[in-house]
Amino acid sequence: MKRKILFVINPISGVKTKYNFPLKIDKYLDKSKFDSECVFTEYRGHGSQIAAEAIRNGVDILVAVGGDGTINEVASEVEGTNKLMGIIPFGSGNGLARSLGIPIRAIQAIKRINKLNISKIDVGTFNGRKFFNMAGIGFDAQISARFAENVKRGLISYAKITLSEVFNYRSQYYRLTIDGKEYEHQAFMISIANSSQYGNNAHISPLASLNDGMMDICIVKPFPLYKFPALLVRMFRKNTHKSNYLEIIQGSKIIITRENAAVIHLDGDPFDMGNTLNIGINPHSLNILT
Incomplete structure (x- = not known):
């Protein structure tokens, strides 16, 4: 069965435009493995709302397209579930993506998702x-x-x-x-x-x-x-x-x-x-x- 994958795109993170990103998904994501959808965030905290709703609707993989702040919003909902988290780094620093060895270039990062290599990482808590x-x-x-x-x-x-x-x-x-x-x-x-x-x-x-x-x-x-x-x-x-x-x-x-x-x-x-x-x-x- 194909996995349902949602790309949560922050249009204002980093300096590169992301409005053509869905075209890259259409070209480079393995359609034999995934049914994909893209959605753009509109305000701070919107990524968390989108991710929570997607999890309720049975999405299997949520991918943050942005920087560490965008990752935080999406991953805060994915953490502790059986869902998978992905990253396409588009932020100013991309600290977590770099630490995980995820390619900084979007096309290579999409191709990496196709491989479905899964790791488990620790999550910090700070006053809840x-x-x-x-x-x-x-x-x-x-x-x-x-x-x-x-x-x-x-x-x-x-x-x-x-x-x-x-x-x-x-x-x-x-x-x-x-x-x-x-x-x-x-x-x-x-x-x-x-x-x-x-x-x-x-x-x-x-x-x-x-x-x-x-x-x-x-x-x-x-x-x-x-x-x-x-x-x-x-x-x-x-x-x-x-x-x-x-x-x-x-x-x-x-x-x-x-x-x-x-x-x-x-x-x-x-x-x-x-x-x-x-x-x-x-x-x-x-x-x-x-």
Whole structure:
């Protein structure tokens, strides 16, 4: 029997147009294996609504066509079910797709779906919300909030916002409990890494694994501003774990307390949350095509 597959397309993610994407599906998807349909999202959160309805209607495979935020919306409904999740990377960074080895070019990514190779990955939880690639507190959350407000997408826009904010942002004090052990840190930011990278091959936790049942808590300590370029270079060289300004602690149950409520990010999308943050993991709970 053919599998029913739905492509959930975010038209504003990344910088490439997606309105001709259904033509690529018609040409490159294996019609002997799939009955396909495409639908475009119209607003933030629409991907979750589309995915939930599709699951109720018996769709077998849901494919997010967009970036990590689009993946989050669709995968949040697929996780914990017997349905399959696919990715066609069209975002600004495509962190999860890159970590899974999914081709960045759309045609190759479609052909990969035809093979039906299935992996199981861990899913993070953050005060009841799910994340699949990366969550963050502090500076990277501030950047995500600014980027979400920006009309222009892509790596260049992200880099410009980062450079404009790095000179003004101040480190914050955090108390952490990781699997029962307590820590106190003044931190520039704290990234909760399920995969190794933010996107664009910028690796904050080079040894992180998507299926080890653990999160990597990456604590970036205060650093002199002149060290910022060197830290960026370390990300692209995949050796941030050797920096004196980064401490990585693995854990599965994390509580972070901070002095003030502020924005956090989940897979690049900003959310306002309070002082206490409860982070956990659902091991091997998402079936994903890789």
